[in-house]
Amino acid sequence: MTLMTKIRKFCLEQPVLLISFLAAVITMLFIPPDREYLSYCNRTVLIQLFCLMLSVSGLRSVGLFESATSFLLTHTGNIRRLGLIFVIVCFFSSMLVTNDVALITFVPLTLLVYSHISDEKSRILTIVLETAAANLGSMLTPFGNPQNLYIYNIYGLSAADFFRTMLPAGIVSLVCLVLLCMLLPKTPCTANTIEKQPVSGRRCAVYLGMFVLCLLTVFRIVPDWLCLSAAAVITIAADYKLFLKVDYALLATFVCFFVFVGNISRTESVGTFFSDIINGRELIVSALLSQIISNVPAAVMLSGFTGNAQSLLLGVNLGGLGTIIASLASLISFQFYRKTDNSKTGKYLLVFSAVNFGMLFILMIFTGIMNCL
Numbered sequence: 001m002t003l004m005t006k007i008r009k010f011c012l013e014q015p016v017l018l019i020s021f022l023a024a025v026i027t028m029l030f031i032p033p034d035r036e037y038l039s040y041c042n043r044t045v046l047i048q049l050f051c052l053m054l055s056v057s058g059l060r061s062v063g064l065f066e067s068a069t070s071f072l073l074t075h076t077g078n079i080r081r082l083g084l085i086f087v088i089v090c091f092f093s094s095m096l097v098t099n100d101v102a103l104i105t106f107v108p109l110t111l112l113v114y115s116h117i118s119d120e121k122s123r124i125l126t127i128v129l130e131t132a133a134a135n136l137g138s139m140l141t142p143f144g145n146p147q148n149l150y151i152y153n154i155y156g157l158s159a160a161d162f163f164r165t166m167l168p169a170g171i172v173s174l175v176c177l178v179l180l181c182m183l184l185p186k187t188p189c190t191a192n193t194i195e196k197q198p199v200s201g202r203r204c205a206v207y208l209g210m211f212v213l214c215l216l217t218v219f220r221i222v223p224d225w226l227c228l229s230a231a232a233v234i235t236i237a238a239d240y241k242l243f244l245k246v247d248y249a250l251l252a253t254f255v256c257f258f259v260f261v262g263n264i265s266r267t268e269s270v271g272t273f274f275s276d277i278i279n280g281r282e283l284i285v286s287a288l289l290s291q292i293i294s295n296v297p298a299a300v301m302l303s304g305f306t307g308n309a310q311s312l313l314l315g316v317n318l319g320g321l322g323t324i325i326a327s328l329a330s331l332i333s334f335q336f337y338r339k340t341d342n343s344k345t346g347k348y349l350l351v352f353s354a355v356n357f358g359m360l361f362i363l364m365i366f367t368g369i370m371n372c373l
Helices: 003-013 016-031 037-039 045-062 064-073 077-099 099-114 120-139 146-154 159-181 201-218 222-237 240-245 248-265 268-278 282-294 295-303 309-318 328-338 345-372
Strands: none
Touching: 003 016, 016 248, 037 248, 045 099, 045 146, 045 201, 045 222, 045 240, 064 159, 064 309, 077 099, 077 120, 077 159, 077 295, 099 120, 099 328, 120 309, 120 328, 146 248, 146 295, 146 309, 159 222, 159 309, 159 345, 201 222, 222 240, 248 295, 268 282, 268 295, 282 295, 282 309, 282 345, 309 345
16 A cells, blocks of 8 residues: 555545644644643643543453443344334443444444344434434533533533533433334344353453543543553553554544634634624534534634533534534444445435434424523
């Protein structure tokens, strides 16, 4: 593989990183690097993301998620119940392990189960609903997705403020997902085709301990430097290869957007323009911008121009619905499905758009009504 081919492949696989890098470089032409650049990056967010990725990768490596799913699936009897279990598992697991990890874990298992079920419509709908469930479930905890972790830290939100803001939309989301699962048929099926993997109790306990330490850091009980030190030591001792499973592209994307937003904020005319556009319209502007550049960079970009953390938090999370790029986690499911035999990508995108834009419309209306009360 030539160097140009590798570069092209990297750009196709990491479009948001490429865009954020170019945006940062362009602003650097107007605001040359100086000492103020050191204040741009939120160290705590980067450390928490890094440590959470390590702990979740460790838990996946010992087969914890697969074993739990295998246990749950043995209790299914038809396609509707099967889909409902997958959707609920994605919804609640994403609160702890993030939306992308939930989809990386459970979508391949779904495809494995459906390889024994000849029902393409149900397969597509199940994966689409799983994707929506992971994106919506992850919005209910500060560590469920990167944009939550960022906003939670950058605005110094309390846990009570966070849950008070997100819980109503989360409950409505779960109700909508359960109702949509009723569209799946009650066709009998067997879902016990997943082989159970033995889970290493000792290593599982170690990674669970590291995960709990990460949560204590998110809730500001344990300092970030201690969490980083402990996570590094544990990973080196338990399995140093986990360092290779960290999504460094996501961390680099955050750094690039930190630089971009920091430089934009120092440009008075541009900063005033963005402040005027978003002021009082945080919910709709953040949701719309997420459709174009995805919700993580939208959160980082808009945070520099508004003090309304609650509306921004809701906007970028609900904005993860809609287009296939509104949440990059949605691309994970699409890529898994696209690579399967006899995949129908056109039909998948049609069902995906109908479900996501439909739920986006309902949740935006609900949130708007709640804000008026």
